[in-house]
Amino acid sequence: MSQLSDFQNEIYLGGLADVRPDLPTDLTRLAALAERRLSAASYGYLAGAAGSEATARANRDAFDRWRIVPRMLRDVAERDLSVTVLGTPMPAPVVLAPIGVQSILHPDAELATARAAASTGLTSILSTAASSTMEDVAEAGGSGPRWYQLYWPKDRDLAASFLGRAEAAGYTALVVTLDTFTLAWRPRDLDQAYLPFLRGIGVANYFSDPVFQRAVGGPVTEENRQAALLHWIGQFGNPSLTWDDLAFLREHWDGPIALKGIQHPDDARRALDAGMDGVIVSNHGGRQVDGAIASLDALPLVADAVGGRMSVLFDSGIRTGADVVKALALGAEAVLLGRPYAYGLALGGEAGVRHVLRCIQAELELTLALSGHRTISELTLDALVRA
Ligand SMILES: Cc1cc2nc3c(=O)[nH]c(=O)nc-3n(C[C@H](O)[C@H](O)[C@H](O)COP(=O)(O)O)c2cc1C
Numbered sequence: 422m423s424q425l426s427d428f429q430n431e432i433y434l435g436g437l438a439d440v441r442p443d444l445p446t447d448l449t450r451l452a453a454l455a456e457r458r459l460s461a462a463s464y465g466y467l468a469g470a471a472g473s474e475a476t477a478r479a480n481r482d483a484f485d486r487w488r489i490v491p492r493m494l495r496d497v498a499e500r501d502l503s504v505t506v507l508g509t510p511m512p513a514p515v516v517l518a519p520i521g522v523q524s525i526l527h528p529d530a531e532l533a534t535a536r537a538a539a540s541t542g543l544t545s546i547l548s549t550a551a552s553s554t555m556e557d558v559a560e561a562g563g564s565g566p567r568w569y570q571l572y573w574p575k576d577r578d579l580a581a582s583f584l585g586r587a588e589a590a591g592y593t594a595l596v597v598t599l600d601t602f603t604l605a606w607r608p609r610d611l612d613q614a615y616l617p618f619l620r621g622i623g624v625a626n627y628f629s630d631p632v633f634q635r636a637v638g639g640p641v642t643e644e645n646r647q648a649a650l651l652h653w654i655g656q657f658g659n660p661s662l663t664w665d666d667l668a669f670l671r672e673h674w675d676g677p678i679a680l681k682g683i684q685h686p687d688d689a690r691r692a693l694d695a696g697m698d699g700v701i702v703s704n705h706g707g708r709q710v711d712g713a714i715a716s717l718d719a720l721p722l723v724a725d726a727v728g729g730r731m732s733v734l735f736d737s738g739i740r741t742g743a744d745v746v747k748a749l750a751l752g753a754e755a756v757l758l759g760r761p762y763a764y765g766l767a768l769g770g771e772a773g774v775r776h777v778l779r780c781i782q783a784e785l786e787l788t789l790a791l792s793g794h795r796t797i798s799e800l801t802l803d804a805l806v807r808a
């Protein structure tokens with residue numbers, strides 16, 4: 422646990438004042454603590470992954486195969502971690518990944534996450550499968566930067582309605598998740614017979630939508646709730662989508678668009694050809710294709726293929742500041758942080774999320790400077806060697 426007093430906090434890390442004394446500063450230790458706090462089913466849903474979880478492990482192992490080579494005497498007194506990605510200025514290249522159904526982790530759920538992100542200035546991506554509506558989460562986040570993640574439903578009118586609502590609520594960039602048109606084979610959830618959606622969690626954006634309501638014959642009440650859930654199941658994912666469908670997004674969204682779930686350089690090239698603004702190199706934290714390539718191993722090839730011409734972001738496996746440095750050096754403009762902030766939410770609500778964000782930001786700054794870099798743009802492949 423962190424024993425730092427406020428004074429130590431100030432001199433040691435330049436004011437990491439939001440570090441919670443009851444939470445560890447080593448974020449890799451959060452999972453074990455969250456396991457004690459959450460029900461077995463909720464913890465299993467959060468921590469779990471697809472199949473044998475080989476890809477989830479590979480995501481972590483891949484970071485160990487790269488090592489940072491620190492450089493000395495390069496005047497790192499003035500550090501600047503800020504970047505602008507998809508039109509959004511960020512104090513550090515760390516974004517909160519879209520994580521749905523957060524009410525299984527903490528009653529304040531996405532509202533707490535939005536408040537914590539806003540208080541750090543970091544950008545938060547709201548999932549279509551959130552436990553609160555996008556309007557309520559936007560209100561909680563106030564002026565904090567926010568992006569919207571679309572799970573692209575079968576009904577085009579519903580998809581268009583989601584995009585219109587997101588724009589009206591101040592979400593400035595669109596993240597379209599391609600790798601999860603259905604949930605994968607996830608043994609922890611199957612063995613516990615646990616799916617939050619079947620309990621009506623994660624459907625707030627659907628049930629509150631006028632297009633969805635029209636399809637189920639009016640507002641969702643106790644009477645039509647079961648029918649509404651069945652309609653949701655039928656609507657949630659669209660496995661028939663192809664590259665040609667991306668034109669629809671362009672028609673209905675004026676801001677930047679990034680495709681999430683890209684692992685192959687050819688898919689990144691196709692995204693570029695389709696007029697997308699970015700890709701997120703991600704395997705959904707190993708939750709979809711067991712046996713798939715580690716996301717970090719996919720990153721340099723994608724960055725080589727399209728970097729400089731569109732934004733390349735990365736997720737799946739980020740746990741430390743050093744991990745962020747490695748992903749940036751391998752070609753990402755920014756990273757998405759997934760489970761660690763969700764563990765923070767489970768352990769301490771808004772303050773728990775803030776703890777995680779402050780820790781990773783501070784660790785990133787220290788690692789960047791101690792390895793001889795002042796700015797994010799100075800990080801290139803030169804900073805790394807293969808272990
Ligand atoms: C519990 C949970 C729920 C998630 N929900 C979503 C979601 O609604 N939309 C989405 O695009 N990704 C979702 N993801 C994937 C994350 O956005 C991200 O890709 C992944 O967590 C990154 O890996 P990491 O957890 O190792 O950092 C979810 C991940 C978890 C763990």
Ligand SMILES: CCCCC(=O)C(=O)O
Nearest residue numbers: 521522550601604705708
């Ligand atoms: C219906 C899928 C939403 C949650 C999700 O993306 C995940 O559990 O990985």
